[in-house]
Amino acid sequence: MEKANQTSPVVGFILLGLSAHPKLEKMFFVLILLMYLVILLGNGLLILVTILDSRLHTPMYFFLGNLSFLDICYTTSSVPLVLDGFLTPRKTISFSGCAIQMFLSFAMAGTECVLLGMMAFDRYVAICNPLRYPVVMSKAAYVPMAVSSWAVGGVASLVHTSLAIQLPFCGDNIINHFACEILAVLKVACADISINVISMAVTNVIFLGVPVLFISVSYVFIIATILRIPSAEGRKKAFSTCSAHLTVVVIFYGTLFFMYGKPKSKDPLGADKEDLADKLIPLFYGVVTPMLNPIIYSLRNKDVKAAVKNLVAQKHSSH
DSSP: OOOHHHHHSSSSEETTTTTTHHHHHHHHHHHHHHHHHHHHHHHEEEEEHHOOGGOOOOOOOHHHHHHHHHHHHHHTTTTHHHHHHHHSSSSSEHHHHHHHHHHHHHHHHHHOOOOOOHHHHHHHHHHSSSTTTHHOOOOHHHHHHHHHHHHHHHHHHOOOOHHHSOOOOOSSSSSSSSSHHHHHHHHHHHOOOOOHHHHHHHHHIIIIIHHHHHHHHHHHHHHHHHHHHHHHHHHHHHHHHHHHHHHHHHHHHHHHHHHOOOOOOOHHHHHHHHHHHHHHHHHHHHHHHHHHHHHHHHHHOHHHHHHHHHHHHHHHHOO
8 A cells, every 4th residue: 555655646536426417416315325225124134034044054045145245245335435425526535445445346246256156056056966965065065165255356356456556646536436446446547557457357257257157057057957857846946946046147247247348439429428327337236236136035035035034923922
């Protein structure tokens, strides 16, 4: 951090947020605040039932508990800052604060990419090799799988954040974003960022390409196995255990690919609309996905519904 400040006269950044669209600010403040409360409540409840209900002490729900905790951490790393920005246009953030926020949000996104791949493997073993499932997905396997997801996400984020904070930021310290999103921060550096761009491209392959390929192959085998189940009831039951995970994967990766894969507009009139879209898409991805995860898993899962009902019933009977 010291080195970064020696090469840079910038002691902080100004986050523009939606200051160019003041009419949207109040509406988005209410909308994002409500979504954030739903995220805390929904994911908090999922974590609670996966811990308290012994029937949910399985690898699938262990990963789901991790995913819920991850979503709470991910949104908490940026949403309070975003909400504050809606109330104070041209919000300032210190250099170190920006670096910490950039590290946390990147680490959580990377971890989620890997974790969703691990969850696909869990579903693959459960459906394609049910007899070997207790052996393959033992506690000695699924706990290290989850820990390695967090470790890989953290290390990748540390590398990118370190590379970013060593760049010189000369004078123009205005970040055209709600938060210290790594791509937005790189835009204000006054030096060659080709190393950052190359390392981001490599990371995209590792965190987006590899898990998506792995998940896709897993689901080809899963669907092929489900279609071979003779009874319609059996097919429905097998597919219902995967449908929630598949829905979450499609929403999560769909938004990510849309965000990082769309071509840039050359039309100056289209640039302003695109500028707004560039801000709102990460916001959607950062708030809507964590909000939908517990809803999707609860609606499509009898075990979770039963566990929540038991928890509520216990609370009533204790009063």
